[in-house]
Amino acid sequence: MEPPRDLEDLRRRHREAADALRDHPRSPGHYVEAARTAEAAGLKGEAYGFFERALMLDPSRVELAHGMRANAADPAQLARADQLVRRPHSLFEALPAVFLYPFSGSSAAIIVLGGLVLALVRVIQKLSAFPWASYAAGGILLAYMSAYYVSILNATASGEDDLPHWPDFHDVWALVLDVLKFSLAHLVSFLPLLIVTVGFLLWTFDAESLERWLMPDTQTRYIGERPAEPTLSGAAGCLGFLAVGVALFAAGLVYLPMALTANCVFGTMFACINPFFIVRSMLREPGYYAFCAFGYFFIGIVATLLGWVYNLSWTAFLLGTIPGMILEMYAIAAQMRLLGMYYRYSQGRLGWLVES
Secondary structure, eight states: OOOOHHHHHHHHHHHHHHHHTTTOTTOHHHHHHHHHHHHHTTOHHHHHHHHHHHHHHOTTOTTHHHHHHHTOOSHHHHHHHHHHHTSOSSHHHHHHHHHHGGGSTTHHHHHHHHHHHHHHHHHHHHHOSOHHHHHHHHHHHHHHHHHHHHHHHHHHHTTOOSOOOOOOSSOHHHHHHHHHHHHHHHHHHHHHHHHHHHHHHHHHSOHHHHHHHHOTTTOGGGTTSOOOOOOOSOHHHHHHHHHHHHHHHHHHHHHHHHHHHHHHHHTOSSGGGOHHHHHHHHHHSHHHHHHHHHHHHHHHHHHHHHHHHHHHSTHHHHHTTHHHHHHHHHHHHHHHHHHHHHHHHHHHHHOSSSOO
């Protein structure tokens, strides 16, 4: 006996909604559509899973828990719905958990291990008889850590609440792409400052004195002479550059968190090079973004100051660089978690991939 025509239509609509998730894996709206069509077609298990995923992606939509409860198959699934409802419903509520995130559960072991590896690289760089080889190894490790930081942001934006595992090497291009996402976002954010600085040096300074000042050891024709300080064409030019430089540096600080988030969410290294898109995204909810950007740099500044104080203290002579490297790992993991949480709670208003 053939199923009723309306049931066939419901199942066809459900297949279409489920297929759309391949192109929109982070869209709560598509998961809700798939959940409702599955529920209408009598596929309670699938409906529960889709409602769960939608609520993980957008914790503010607590009404989705009713769909989970209506399609739950056992008490464990009912408890899971209650657990998701109890999660913070806004970035402000989630902020305290951001600071605890790197040391929650098994995450602490990952942070400590990462700090130990970074400390080992620093020691090798200081003791190695082949400095270029040691710095190359350090660069490779830092690139790998950059890929891991990107995976933290991606996991958080996708609704996960635990630190991801270390990236593996089965897909080298994916690792390289993650490194480029992280690096290019930083480069683009401060590229105007870099361009202005180079232009200022070339335009303002006397060419001969600049050459002798920058490369005193390689200028054999100046042997026996003390390298001259650069000669400025005027104090006004220096003050003007200082003012512009400070403004561009501040603009880079504001630009960076959104640029890094966009690169990770879109899965490309080129999202950050569109300033109109980045600035428009900031202005979608400027107060919320300002809070996120302030928190991002607050974590970095506090960690830097603590690391500086530690390096000046007597404990640094006893414990070495290990605590400092663990602190660095902690700070960057918390920063990436904060950006991921910002996207998690703002994706509907940002409207990047699809409307939620």
